Every structure is written in C-alpha cells, then in structure tokens.
Amino acid sequence: MMRLVWRDGRFSWPFVVVVVYLTLSLLIVDFVWRRFVMPFETLLIYTVVGDSAVAILLIVACLRFRRTADAKP
Amino acid sequence: MQKRVLIIQLGIIAFCLIALTELVANFPFPSPVIKPFLPPKLRWPSELVAHWVEAQNFDEGFLEYFYRDPERTVPPGQNLVSPADGLLRDVIYKNDISYFVVALSFWDVHVVRTPVSGVVKSITQEGFTFYRYSSEVKDQVYLEGKAGPVQQVLTLDTDYGEVRVRLITSYWASRLKVWVHEGDRLTKGQRIGRIMLGSSVVAEFPGKVQFSVPVQQRVVGGETIIFNGAKFQ
Numbered sequence: 001m002m003r004l005v006w007r008d009g010r011f012s013w014p015f016v017v018v019v020v021y022l023t024l025s026l027l028i029v030d031f032v033w034r035r036f037v038m039p040f041e042t043l044l045i046y047t048v049v050g051d052s053a054v055a056i057l058l059i060v061a062c063l064r065f066r067r068t069a070d071a072k073p
Numbered sequence: 074m075q076k077r078v079l080i081i082q083l084g085i086i087a088f089c090l091i092a093l094t095e096l097v098a099n100f101p102f103p104s105p106v107i108k109p110f111l112p113p114k115l116r117w118p119s120e121l122v123a124h125w126v127e128a129q130n131f132d133e134g135f136l137e138y139f140y141r142d143p144e145r146t147v148p149p150g151q152n153l154v155s156p157a158d159g160l161l162r163d164v165i166y167k168n169d170i171s172y173f174v175v176a177l178s179f180w181d182v183h184v185v186r187t188p189v190s191g192v193v194k195s196i197t198q199e200g201f202t203f204y205r206y207s208s209e210v211k212d213q214v215y216l217e218g219k220a221g222p223v224q225q226v227l228t229l230d231t232d233y234g235e236v237r238v239r240l241i242t243s244y245w246a247s248r249l250k251v252w253v254h255e256g257d258r259l260t261k262g263q264r265i266g267r268i269m270l271g272s273s274v275v276a277e278f279p280g281k282v283q284f285s286v287p288v289q290q291r292v293v294g295g296e297t298i299i300f301n302g303a304k305f306q
Contacts, residue, residue, distance in 0.1 A: 010079040016086065023089035026096060031107045034115050 014058075014065055021054060113138055113180045122179045142184050145295035147262030151303040153189050154262050155292035156238050157274035158182040164284055171282040173299060175274045175292060183268045185240055186295040188276050191231030193257045199224040225249045227265060233305060234279035238265065242272040262295035280305045 005015045029047060032038075096104040102121050103111055117135045125131045131139075147154060155161075155175060162176040177183060225240045240249050248269030253259060268274070284299050286292055292299065 009075045011082045011086070016082050019086055019089050023092050027092060027104070027106055030096060030104065031110060034103060034107070035111060 014061060017061070018058070021058075025051070025054070108134075117179070119179060139179075139183065141182060142264070143182060145186070145262060145293070147260075147295050148298055151301075152298045153233070153276075153278075153300040154186070155286070155294050155297040155299050156188045156276045157185050157292075157294040159274070159292065161286055161288055161290050161292050162273070164288055166281050169280060171278045171280065171284075173276040173278070173282075173284060175276075177268065177272055177274065182294065184264050184294065185238065185266050185268065185274050186262050187227075187229065187238060187259045187265050188261070188299065189229065189231045189233055189236055190261045191229035191236065191259060193253050193255050193259060194228040194230045194235070195226075196251055196253075196255060197226045197228075199226065223249065225251050225266065227251065227253070229259065232303070236279075237275075237277040239275040239277065240266055240268050240272075241275065242268050278305065 004012055006012065025047075028050075029043070032046070033043060092104070092106050095106055099105070102118060103116060108116050117132065117138075122135070125135070156173070157175045157177055158181040159175045159177040161174070163172070163174040165172040165174065173188075223242050227238045227240075229236045229238070240251070242249055249266065250269075251266035253263075253265050259265065278300075282300055282305050285301055286297060286299050
C-alpha cells in the first residue's frame with residue numbers, strides 16, 4: 001500500500017498525478033461555477049462526466065503501473 | 074537522479090498545496106489562481122469591493138483596472154454627449170431643469186467628461202450630509218436613496234445655456250478629483266475629473282430636454298450622443 005505513495009526514495013508518479021488531478025479539478029469546477037451561469041445540476045452532470053473519464057484513465061494507468069512493477073526483476 | 078525527481082515532485086505537490094490553500098482562504102471570493110481568467114465583474118465581486126471601501130484597503134490589481142482612462146472618439150456636430158460611463162438611471166425634469174443621472178458601478182471607467190463645449194464658470198463643493206427624510210431631498214431629486222453624499226459641481230457657460238455637471242460619491246469613498254479650473258475653456262468630451270468608486274454623475278440642462286437615450290440603457294462617457302441639435306426647443 002505504501003508503495004502507491006512512496007517508493008525508491010521518491011513519491012510514486014500515480015500519487016503525484018492524483019494530487020495534481022484533485023487540485024486541478026477543484027480549480028476548474030470553481031472557475032466554471034463562477035464564469036458560466038448554469039444550474040447546479042448541469043455543473044454536476046459535467047463534473048460526473050469529467051470525473052468518470054479521468055477515473056477510467058486512472059484505472060488504466062494503475063493497471064499498466066502494476067504490470068510494469070510485476071515485470072521488474 | 075532519484076533526488077532530482079523527488080525535488081520536481083515536491084515542487085509540483087507544493088504548488089498544488091498553495092493553490093488549494095489560496096482557494097480555501099479566499100472563499101467565497103475567487104482565488105488568485107483563477108482570477109486572471111475571470112472577467113472584471115467576477116474577478117472583483119461587488120461584496121469584495123464594498124468590503125475594501127469600508128476597510129480603505131484596495132487590491133492593487135483592482136486599482137490598476139479602476140484607474141484606466143481609455144481614449145474616446147467624441148462625435149462631431151451639434152450634440153451633447155454622456156458625461157460618464159454607466160447606466161442611465163433616470164431622467165428627471167423639475168423646476169425647469171432636466172437632470173441626466175448616470176449611475177456608475179465599480180467596474181465602469183470613472184473619468185468624467187464634459188457633455189458640451191463651454192467655459193467653466195464655477196466649481197463648488199457640497200459636503201457630507203445625511204439625508205434622512207425624503208422631504209430633505211425634494212430639491213435634489215437625484216440624491217434619493219443616497220446616504221451621506223459628497224459632491225463637486227461644475228457650472229459651465231455653454232451655447233445651450235448654463236449646464237452643470239455634478240460628481241457625486243458617498244462619504245465613505247469621498248474622493249473626487251476635478252482637473253479643470255474656473256475660466257478654462259472646455260471642448261465637448263474633454264476630461265474634467267474622476268470619481269473614486271461607484272456613484273453618480275448628474276448633468277443638468279436648462280429647460281425640458283428630450284434625450285435620445287432611454288432610461289436603463291448603458292452610456293459611454295464622451296461618446297454616446299444623448300441629445301442631437303443646436304437648441305433644446
């Protein structure tokens with residue numbers, strides 16, 4: 001479990017990507033909420049669609065990471 | 074190599090933490106990270122500017138925006154132009170004087186211009202007064218709903234008769250700057266002063282004037298024609 005956060009004297013890249021993703025998504029939602037006048041439900045739908053796409057990408061990235069890690073001697 | 078990667082990662086995580094801290098610390102107002110991407114009205118919401126007015130402490134970015142003074146193309150010919158940028162709040166006719174009341178918001182250009190060519194006859198200042206009862210403002214109808222107004226009044230001798238331009242602000246903002254002097258000959262659309270923060274500019278014309286701009290329309294100082302013709306009647 002710890003390897004998901006810290007490995008070989010540095011952070012694991014998936015952990016850094018998750019931190020960046022969470023920060024950017026918060027900033028983007030805040031920006032869209034202020035910039036475009038839209039009902040909260042619409043904003044929620046866009047957020048869910050965006051988050052789902054990113055979640056799929058993360059799962060794919062994690063699977064690839066595991067495969068690479070397993071292949072290491 | 075690992076150390077270099079760690080430094081890069083720490084940099085990225087530190088940036089994210091700072092961005093999140095700014096987001097939380099500035100809530101409900103926009104964080105400095107997204108401010109550059111927002112239009113002025115959303116970048117500096119009115120509640121935030123009102124808070125600055127009370128605290129007398131303004132954001133430098135806002136002040137830089139507020140003090141902008143764009144060039145204007147003054148229309149040629151016999152006409153009158155709007156004295157300021159903003160919303161035409163009201164047109165009042167009382168005691169044989171037509172009042173053209175422009176309301177300025179925090180985001181409008183606050184440079185005031187003369188609506189007509191003429192010579193500055195006088196510049197007077199009217200200080201801070203609380204108008205508590207509507208009867209107290211019956212002679213100054215444009216002050217209705219304003220608490221503690223501070224005014225500078227320019228009287229101009231023009232071809233249309235005696236025209237007054239009234240710069241009004243609140244006691245809390247109370248910063249009016251007039252750049253012209255008595256005896257100065259002004260051309261139409263020339264800059265005459267500036268009001269610090271949102272308030273009103275009232276142009277007073279003798280007689281009943283049929284302005285060409287409907288109430289609640291936005292006007293541009295020195296550019297929007299508010300009356301066409303060489304005479305009012």
